[in-house]
């Protein structure tokens with residue numbers, strides 16, 4: 001009988017160490033993604049952005065991923081070059097993008113921008129700084145998504161057959177710490193420094209530390225490669241174009257992917273407007289408003305591993321996704337009711353949204369690993385992220401335009417950071433109904449997934465841990 005040699009992967013300490021290293025960088029990336037979200041009002045007042053400019057800038061995250069198919073290339077690079085190379089490359093790309101974004105909002109870009117193609121106004125008059133910041137965010141988005149798939153693949157590599165869903169859940173949770181910090185640290189930082197770009201600068205410094213931490217991970221991962229080679233563990237197959245076709249033929253994959261774009265379209269874009277919603281609908285003071293949406297990722301950060309662990313031990317992955325989607329619809333419908341505007345309701349709804357935001361990701365990402373072979377996992381995650389990026393790109397823009405067109409209720413003049421500023425007021429009912437509609441469709445796809453799993457026997461309702 002062949003003796004199976006223990007590798008670094010079999011050491012609990014090594015596995016969890018790897019998770020800490022990868023997750024720290026994930027946290028820095030997520031902080032950078034949302035560090036400007038609480039500044040919507042200030043960006044509008046200080047840089048003369050409209051809600052559409054803010055939506056346009058925010059949609060920048062997905063431009064290159066979607067239109068230049070950068071996510072698909074990222075998946076190929078990941079499956080061909082491995083997690084170490086892809087991880088370092090992605091952090092480098094994030095740093096370049098974030099530096100451009102910083103430059104754009106720190107007063108170096110002034111004036112208005114219009115793009116006319118043969119007399120047709122392709123981009124209506126927008127603040128130049130929002131266009132340049134959007135361009136930087138587009139580059140950053142390429143790196144951030146590339147890092148996301150590399151991190152998922154790294155975690156699966158180290159935790160396969162062990163605490164896989166728990167580890168993916170913890171990795172995602174650490175990302176959520178970044179999002180939570182991004183909700184409540186930027187406004188105090190701007191107040192302290194008097195500089196609207198200070199949060200982005202802090203995020204850039206954090207990401208440089210993230211790069212160093214990730215380099216430590218590559219040292220451990222290289223060691224595992226060597227041990228695997230010595231133990232005769234076959235290296236992953238290289239990427240082939242046929243993989244895309246093969247993954248594309250899997251109906252369950254499309255159900256998960258469609259569920260993913262719908263669900264995330266109702267969460268990440270919501271986060272971008274949540275601080276403003278708290279100020280304008282729930283009348284929460286600007287300095288405190290960020291703490292409420294921070295409960296969302298904070299709740300998710302505590303509960304994602306709980307649901308990941310539940311999935312590992314008890315299964316019920318598809319059912320968890322159905323319940324999470326139902327919860328999402330209920331929360332957005334309640335947010336849309338104008339008379340429900342008290343402080344406890346804001347807190348309660350955000351906490352419920354945090355629970356939904358833990359359930360679906362905790363079951364969704366490990367489910368992909370259950371239906372797609374490991375060698376094609378990078379490509380599969382990339383394809384899912386690509387479809388998801390249509391939502392991350394389109395929905396914030398849609399919400400910005402809807403706010404400007406249908407939701408303005410007036411303007412008020414108030415003191416912001418010691419200056420009198422004119423602030424546009426919005427009624428958020430229509431945006432919340434749009435988010436609820438996405439959630440409603442997500443329930444349908446979660447149900448289809450459960451039926452497909454029953455038919456094909458993928459085991460999404462069965463535990464992940466092999467006893």
Ligand SMILES: C[C@H](NC(=O)[C@@H](N)CCCCN)C(=O)O
Pocket residue numbers: 030033034144145148172175264268361365385388
């Ligand atoms: C792991 C997963 N990541 C994604 O869905 C990314 N495509 C989007 C990251 C956006 C960063 N704020 C997740 O966060 O659940």
